[in-house]
Amino acid sequence: MRLATRHDGSPDGELVAVSADGVRCVAAGPKWPCLRLALENWEQALPDIAALNPEQGEPLDPSTCRAPLPRAWQWLDGSVFPTHAELMQIAFGLDPIDTERPLMYQGMSDRFYGPTDEVVLPSQEHGIDFEGEYAVIVNQVPMGTSAADAMDHIKLVVQLNDWSLRAIAPVEMKTGFGWVQAKPACSMAPFAVTPDELGEGWQDGRVCLDLEIEWNGRKFGHANGKAMLFGFHELVEHAALSRDLVAGTIIGSGTVSNANYAEVGSSCISEVRAIEMIADGKASTSFMAFGDSVRMEARTSSGSAPFGAIDQRVGPLLDK
Amino acid sequence: MRLATRHDGSPDGELVAVSADGVRCVAAGPKWPCLRLALENWEQALPDIAALNPEQGEPLDPSTCRAPLPRAWQWLDGSVFPTHAELMQIAFGLDPIDTERPLMYQGMSDRFYGPTDEVVLPSQEHGIDFEGEYAVIVNQVPMGTSAADAMDHIKLVVQLNDWSLRAIAPVEMKTGFGWVQAKPACSMAPFAVTPDELGEGWQDGRVCLDLEIEWNGRKFGHANGKAMLFGFHELVEHAALSRDLVAGTIIGSGTVSNANYAEVGSSCISEVRAIEMIADGKASTSFMAFGDSVRMEARTSSGSAPFGAIDQRVGPLLDK
Numbered sequence: 001m002r003l004a005t006r007h008d009g010s011p012d013g014e015l016v017a018v019s020a021d022g023v024r025c026v027a028a029g030p031k032w033p034c035l036r037l038a039l040e041n042w043e044q045a046l047p048d049i050a051a052l053n054p055e056q057g058e059p060l061d062p063s064t065c066r067a068p069l070p071r072a073w074q075w076l077d078g079s080v081f082p083t084h085a086e087l088m089q090i091a092f093g094l095d096p097i098d099t100e101r102p103l104m105y106q107g108m109s110d111r112f113y114g115p116t117d118e119v120v121l122p123s124q125e126h127g128i129d130f131e132g133e134y135a136v137i138v139n140q141v142p143m144g145t146s147a148a149d150a151m152d153h154i155k156l157v158v159q160l161n162d163w164s165l166r167a168i169a170p171v172e173m174k175t176g177f178g179w180v181q182a183k184p185a186c187s188m189a190p191f192a193v194t195p196d197e198l199g200e201g202w203q204d205g206r207v208c209l210d211l212e213i214e215w216n217g218r219k220f221g222h223a224n225g226k227a228m229l230f231g232f233h234e235l236v237e238h239a240a241l242s243r244d245l246v247a248g249t250i251i252g253s254g255t256v257s258n259a260n261y262a263e264v265g266s267s268c269i270s271e272v273r274a275i276e277m278i279a280d281g282k283a284s285t286s287f288m289a290f291g292d293s294v295r296m297e298a299r300t301s302s303g304s305a306p307f308g309a310i311d312q313r314v315g316p317l318l319d320k
Numbered sequence: 321m322r323l324a325t326r327h328d329g330s331p332d333g334e335l336v337a338v339s340a341d342g343v344r345c346v347a348a349g350p351k352w353p354c355l356r357l358a359l360e361n362w363e364q365a366l367p368d369i370a371a372l373n374p375e376q377g378e379p380l381d382p383s384t385c386r387a388p389l390p391r392a393w394q395w396l397d398g399s400v401f402p403t404h405a406e407l408m409q410i411a412f413g414l415d416p417i418d419t420e421r422p423l424m425y426q427g428m429s430d431r432f433y434g435p436t437d438e439v440v441l442p443s444q445e446h447g448i449d450f451e452g453e454y455a456v457i458v459n460q461v462p463m464g465t466s467a468a469d470a471m472d473h474i475k476l477v478v479q480l481n482d483w484s485l486r487a488i489a490p491v492e493m494k495t496g497f498g499w500v501q502a503k504p505a506c507s508m509a510p511f512a513v514t515p516d517e518l519g520e521g522w523q524d525g526r527v528c529l530d531l532e533i534e535w536n537g538r539k540f541g542h543a544n545g546k547a548m549l550f551g552f553h554e555l556v557e558h559a560a561l562s563r564d565l566v567a568g569t570i571i572g573s574g575t576v577s578n579a580n581y582a583e584v585g586s587s588c589i590s591e592v593r594a595i596e597m598i599a600d601g602k603a604s605t606s607f608m609a610f611g612d613s614v615r616m617e618a619r620t621s622s623g624s625a626p627f628g629a630i631d632q633r634v635g636p637l638l639d640k
Contacts, residue, residue, distance in 0.1 A: 071393065071566075073430035076500060095494065105497040106426045110393035110566035122464055122562055143637055144442055165562060174415065177425040178498020180396060184562040242442055242485060242504040246391075246430035317463055 001050055001194045002306070003156070005035055006064045012036050013066045018191055019054040022308055026057035035069050035192070039248040042139045042155055065308075067112035067188035068158060069137060073246045075109035075186070076239045077135075077162060078102050079254030080229045083261060084271055091274030092170065102230045102238050105178040107162070109250065113187035119163060119314045121184060127166030128288040128314055130215075132267035132296045134207040134225050135160050135252040136232045137192065141245035147205075150236035153245075157198060157207060159189035159298050159307035160252060163314075166270050166287060189296065189307035201300055205231025209306075211256045213267055214295040215288075221265030223258040225298075290316050321370055321514045322626070323476070325355055326384045332356050333386045338511055339374040342628055346377035355389050355512070359568040362459045362475055385628075387432035387508035388478060389457060393566045395429035395506070396559045397455075397482060398422050399574030400549045403581060404591055411594030412490065422550045422558050425498040427482075429570065433507035439483060439634045441504060447486030448608040448634055450535075452587035452616045454527040454545050455480050455572040456552045457512065461565035467525075470556035473565075477518060477527060479509035479618050479627035480572060483634075486590050486607060509616065509627035521620055525551025529626075531576045533587055534615040535608075541585025543578040545618075610636050 004025065005013035012034035016025040028049050032038045038045035079085065085097045097103070113119055121128055137156040145153065162183070169182040195202040201209045207225035214220055230238075235251050256267040266272050273283035288294075297309035324345060325333035332354035336345040348369050352358045358365035399405065405417045417423070433439055441448055457476040465473065482503070489502040515522040521529045527545035534540055550558070555571050576587040586592050593603035608614075617629035 073391065073393070074428065079497070094496075098491075098495070101491075103495050103497050104500045106428065106500060108394065108426065108563055110569075111564070120463070126562070143440070168562075171418075171421075173496030175418070175423050176414075176493030176496060176498070177399070177423050178496070180424045180426060180559060181561045239500060241501045242446070242488075243428055244431070249430075 002197055003035060003049070003068055003192045004060065004190050005066045005068050005070060007066055010034070011071060013070050016060070017049055017052040017054040018060060019057065022191065023060055024054050024057040025060040026052045026054045028052065036248050039137065039139055039155065042247070062190065063116065065190040066114040068190065068192035069188070069248060069250065070112055072109045072248045072250050074249040075107045075252070076104055076249065077107050077252035077254060078104045078230070078235045080235065081227055081254055081257035082229050083227065083259045084255050084257030087271055087274040087278070091277040099229065102235055103254070104235065104238060107179070107183050108185055111185045113185055113312070115187065115190045115308060115310045116312055117187065119187065119312055120317050121314060122317045124289055126168055129164045129166050129269045130288070130294045131162040131164055131255045132211045132213050133160050133162055133253045133256055134158070135250050138236060138245055138249050138251065140247040141236060141240045141249070143240055143242065143244045145237060145240045147234045147237040150233040150240070151205060153236060154195060154205070154232055156192040157195055157202065158192045158250070159211070159296065159310070161187040161294065161296055161310050162252065163187065164268070164270070187310050187312060189310045191306065191308045193306050198306060201306070205233040207298070209298040209300060211267055211296060211298050216292055219265070221267050223256045223261070223264050223267050225253065225256050227258050228253055288314055290314060322517060323355060323369070323388055323512045324380065324510050325386045325388050325390060327386055330354070331391060333390050336380070337369055337372040337374045338380060339377065342511065343380055344374050344377040345380040346372045346374045348372065356568050359457065359459055359475065362567070382510065383436065385510040386434040388510065388512035389508070389568060389570065390432055392429045392568045392570050394569040395427045395572070396424055396569065397427050397572035397574060398424045398550070398555045400555065401547055401574055401577035402549050403547065403579045404575050404577030407591055407594040407598070411597040419549065422555055423574070424555065424558060427499070427503050428505055431505045433505055433632070435507065435510045435628060435630045436632055437507065439507065439632055440637050441634060442637045444609055446488055449484045449486050449589045450608070450614045451482040451484055451575040452531045452533050453480050453482055453573045453576055454478070455570050458556060458565055458569050458571065460567040461556060461560050461569070463560055463562065463564045465557060465560045467554045467557040470553040470560070471525060473556060474515060474525070474552055476512040477515055477522065478512045478570070479531070479616065479630070481507040481614065481616055481630050482572065483507065484588070484590070507630050507632060509630045511626065511628045513626050518626060521626070525553040527618070529618040529620060531587055531616060531618050536612055539585070541587050543576045543581070543584050543587050545573065545576050547578050548573055608634055610634060
């Protein structure tokens with residue numbers, strides 16, 4: 001099952017079921033007006049939405065698509081690709097990573113940009129960077145849920161761009177408090193899919209698909225999501241140790257990164273700069289400038305794009 | 321103006337205006353059913369709610385009170401009492417604190433415990449601690465808002481207990497990613513008040529009131545909120561550098577702490593343990609045990625308690 005959210009003037013938008021080719025849709029209707037409410041009652045909502053027939057529905061205008069979940073009560077982002085962690089550690093002289101437990105922080109969840117929204121930021125001097133990643137959305141998860149039990153709570157999979165401001169990030173990291181200023185609102189690709197929709201692309205709680213990234217129209221990377229040190233079910237267990245996870249909680253993988261980065265590229269500029277620093281002693285790739293675009297689209301081996309594409313520009317905050 | 325939220329079976333609860341003595345109330349009614357919606361339309365909601373006459377209203381049963389804002393899209397907690405920071409730094413050998421910018425992290429906001437709810441946690445071994453603090457609630461704040469302009473966005477003031485698990489906190493801090501497991505849901509005192517309601521207790525964006533804390537019925541501290549290194553308006557500016565703050569965002573002060581702690585005590589156990597470690601080389605006060613209670617109540621010089629009291633016990637997560 002593939003879901004999207006259309007602009008309808010409401011904060012949560014209108015939930016629609018989407019056809020396999022992503023071009024037709026049917027509104028889920030007044031019983032399930034938005035994805036947030038459907039996630040809070042997933043056992044009831046799933047059969048109703050699955051009974052829709054989007055293959056015979058109306059055309060889906062891509063410009064009407066918002067993030068499938070435009071706002072959520074909780075966004076917990078992991079960072080569990082070991083190659084990314086090792087490269088950042090070496091380049092920036094960080095302490096060795098504890099591989100016994102996943103890295104995770106809580107980020108801004110009241111707004112997720114849609115796939116083609118312009119992303120507005122205050123300054124190019126902040127080191128504007130994209131981070132291509134996957135994430136899952138869970139229904140209500142009780143405190144203390146095990147990884148094995150967590151798998152059944154993973155209801156949807158999404159593809160994200162976790163915007164990052166790299167000049168501020170190390171200043172905030174040094175405090176131990178995590179990021180506020182360095183992590184503005186993220187963007188989400190247009191389609192949220194049930195894990196079964198990914199077929200062999202969903203294995204052991206991992207999205208085993210290449211994440212194709214283009215920066216200003218040039219190929220940047222196509223790392224595969226399979227290389228997560230912990231599966232999403234293990235991230236859910238980690239997150240739920242001392243809290244109930246509210247329905248609609250989004251849990252992220254962190255920047256997709258592979259050991260053969262020389263071959264497949266990276267999913268953020270900062271990692272490329274780290275590779276350059278290790279190889280050459282200095283970073284030669286600059287961060288994004290206003291007007292730059294980024295496109296992110298996960299692909300199956302047959303060439304389909306289950307989440308659709310994020311394709312957007314970054315621009316300056318205009319004077320009030 | 322003083323506001324509370326009563327249980328009514330809905331996720332956001334029922335908004336009521338409360339009398340000056342805290343014992344009578346009037347429901348805000350169908351136009352403003354809950355505080356979250358009122359905050360999203362504050363300019364319209366304020367005169368309507370201010371026109372209510374809670375002095376002539378029905379009795380307010382304290383057992384029906386939830387947190388005034390039982391869930392919020394965003395909770396950003398500062399840590400801006402320099403005495404607390406210095407004591408923790410010395411005791412735990414942390415890096416010196418950068419006093420140029422406030423410390424801040426994003427915490428769990430989908431659920432705030434009510435003032436008398438039992439707080440459920442997985443293990444005593446996690447080092448269960450309370451943190452008494454103040455916080456403000458803003459309406460929508462545009463990205464890039466200055467501290468001077470931020471003052472007008474501070475619509476309500478609340479009193480919080482930021483529950484903390486001290487055995488996990490340093491493990492998470494060391495990663496630089498901030499806290500997830502170490503910061504479960506917070507609790508909120510029953511009344512949210514407009515800043516004017518505090519009279520001289522609200523100065524320069526600070527809550528200049530003693531926060532009286534009792535642990536298992538014994539006096540623990542009564543530090544004053546005036547000692548914040550940054551005012552709440554400066555914390556709002558900090559938070560809004562690279563994001564719009566959604567209406568209903570809660571911004572916290574961190575643990576209230578004063579330089580004359582020998583006289584006024586502390587607002588969390590961890591600080592007391594730090595003082596013991598500095599003085600004696602070891603901490604002698606243990607963290608909380610299941611069954612322990614904590615009471616927190618800010619008081620004016622005339623003895624009134626504008627936020628009412630948090631008075632609750634901590635207990636074990638029962639087997640599912």
